[in-house]
Amino acid sequence: MSLAEKISDLDTFLTYSVVLEEEAADRHDELADMMEVHNNPEVAATFRKLAHYSRLHAREIRDRSSGRSLRVIAPWDFEWEGMEGPETGDISDVNYLMSTGHALKIAMGNEQRAHDFYFEISKGSPDPAVRALAAEFAEEEKEHLELLEKWLEKHPESDEDMRWDPDPAHMPE
Amino acid sequence: MDQAAQQIALTPKDFKSALKPVWCPGCGDFAVLNAITKALAFMGLPREEVALISGIGCSSRIAAYTSVYGFHGVHGRALALASGLKAARGDLTVLVAGGDGDGLSIGGNHFIHACRRNMDMTYIIMDNEVYGMTKGQASPTTAPDWADSKLTPHGTGIRPFQPAGLALTAGASFIARGFTGDPNGLAKILVAAIGHKGFSFVQALSPCPTFRPEQMLWKHHVKAFDQEISSNPVEAAQRIQADDGMSTGIIYQNERPVFRPGTGVDNGMGSIESEFTI
Numbered sequence: 180m181s182l183a184e185k186i187s188d189l190d191t192f193l194t195y196s197v198v199l200e201e202e203a204a205d206r207h208d209e210l211a212d213m214m215e216v217h218n219n220p221e222v223a224a225t226f227r228k229l230a231h232y233s234r235l236h237a238r239e240i241r242d243r244s245s246g247r248s249l250r251v252i253a254p255w256d257f258e259w260e261g262m263e264g265p266e267t268g269d270i271s272d273v274n275y276l277m278s279t280g281h282a283l284k285i286a287m288g289n290e291q292r293a294h295d296f297y298f299e300i301s302k303g304s305p306d307p308a309v310r311a312l313a314a315e316f317a318e319e320e321k322e323h324l325e326l327l328e329k330w331l332e333k334h335p336e337s338d339e340d341m342r343w344d345p346d347p348a349h350m351p352e
Numbered sequence: 353m354d355q356a357a358q359q360i361a362l363t364p365k366d367f368k369s370a371l372k373p374v375w376c377p378g379c380g381d382f383a384v385l386n387a388i389t390k391a392l393a394f395m396g397l398p399r400e401e402v403a404l405i406s407g408i409g410c411s412s413r414i415a416a417y418t419s420v421y422g423f424h425g426v427h428g429r430a431l432a433l434a435s436g437l438k439a440a441r442g443d444l445t446v447l448v449a450g451g452d453g454d455g456l457s458i459g460g461n462h463f464i465h466a467c468r469r470n471m472d473m474t475y476i477i478m479d480n481e482v483y484g485m486t487k488g489q490a491s492p493t494t495a496p497d498w499a500d501s502k503l504t505p506h507g508t509g510i511r512p513f514q515p516a517g518l519a520l521t522a523g524a525s526f527i528a529r530g531f532t533g534d535p536n537g538l539a540k541i542l543v544a545a546i547g548h549k550g551f552s553f554v555q556a557l558s559p560c561p562t563f564r565p566e567q568m569l570w571k572h573h574v575k576a577f578d579q580e581i582s583s584n585p586v587e588a589a590q591r592i593q594a595d596d597g598m599s600t601g602i603i604y605q606n607e608r609p610v611f612r613p614g615t616g617v618d619n620g621m622g623s624i625e626s627e628f629t630i
């Protein structure tokens with residue numbers, strides 16, 4: 180049975196959605212912190228902004244869930260396709276000398292996976308109310324993706340332009 | 353999902369301190385921190401009833417990044433400190449964390465005796481097969497042909513330890529391996545390890561992108577063990593030997609008597625304080 184088929188009621192769907200967005204916000208903040216600590220203020224600001232947007236989205240979903248009883252699911256019992264939620268960027272994808280363009284590409288990958296997650300549910304859930312809400316969320320993720328594409332146009336620089344550190348951590352002779 | 357009903361008000365974030373980790377962006381240690389905080393939040397443990405003891409190394413900084421009691425100790429002595437703490441405060445949930453250098457080189461002797469003693473604590477080795485903090489020297493888990501350090505330009509030529517095998521031989525009663533690329537899976541293992549009565553050992557494969565960038569490929573090699581937890585040491589040993597060191601899951605669990613020094617003696621704060629009364 181696919182995950183979309185298993186998400187057969189609104190409470191479960193909203194639980195997945197809230198966790199997806201909140202974990203995405205937390206990860207963006209975590210990545211922003213890493214960049215701040217490693218003196219990459221531009222990328223730090225980008226991740227911080229992305230965290231802000233994820234948090235807004237999470238709050239919106241929490242508001243829509245008010246009065247409902249969200250499920251309590253252990254982190255490892257979520258049946259995400261990957262190891263973490265679809266919008267949670269992979270910690271191992273970042274580097275202290277990364278560019279804003281790279282950060283935005285990571286964010287686009289996250290939004291694309293979130294879109295695909297909601298889209299699958301909009302097609303496969305047995306509950307029509309879940310399908311309708313998932314279609315709405317999928318549409319929103321698509322809009323985020325378009326916004327990120329525009330944002331990325333302003334950042335043609337690549338990581339290669341950033342890869343210079345006069346005092347790198349690793350200096351094998 | 354039934355177990356999840358235990359969840360309480362504290363979130364994983366509540367188990368983090370206000371300090372921002374200084375680990376290199378991309379370091380696997382971030383995921384160990386996330387797994388620990390998720391496990392503690394899930395278990396609903398009050399922060400004041402948990403202590404995280406560490407040694408020295410990048411990974412050992414972890415004690416400062418949680419909001420539970422912590423002690424960032426002496427290189428290789430995290431288990432000695434933790435044993436003392438557990439002896440004095442048996443009521444605390446004691447977690448110990450550090451690197452493969454901290455736990456298997458300078459702290460190797462403490463490691464085997466902690467396994468043997470079987471005190472009730474959880475030890476996490478954040479294994480990146482290198483000394484990260486001192487800029488990339490070979491550790492006891494480094495492959496013999498790793499030649500990227502100027503100290504060992506032709507590799508160490510020495511067979512590495514198998515931490516799980518070592519723990520089994522020395523008497524650990526719970527042995528597991530997790531991977532930072534799967535922080536939720538690691539959190540699940542930690543919940544079982546912390547819940548285990550006795551010495552639980554968790555090897556967390558935690559890549560060091562700075563000195564071992566090739567470890568970023570681990571995510572393509574790590575897989576789950578395809579067997580159930582064994583309570584038979586011979587079976588567990590065979591399983592560890594047959595594996596390439598990249599399989600994750602709980603390998604071995606077998607309850608045996610837990611060493612509780614001072615059992616029957618009043619170890620409460622009152623008696624300790626009375627010794628200082630003039």
Ligand SMILES: Cc1ncc(C[n+]2csc(CCOP(=O)(O)OP(=O)(O)O)c2C)c(N)n1
Pocket residue numbers: 408409410411412427450451452453454455458478480482483484485486491
């Ligand atoms: C008594 C003593 N000897 C040596 C050192 C130097 N030293 C600091 S950290 C470290 C090894 C760290 O490696 P590991 O434990 O694997 O942790 P990582 O930094 O890789 O997380 C060494 C040798 C020290 N601090 N104290």
Ligand code: SF4
Pocket residue numbers: 374375376378379380381410411480484485559560561562563
């Ligand atoms: S040197 Fe390696 S182990 Fe240390 S913080 Fe950096 S990536 Fe992590």
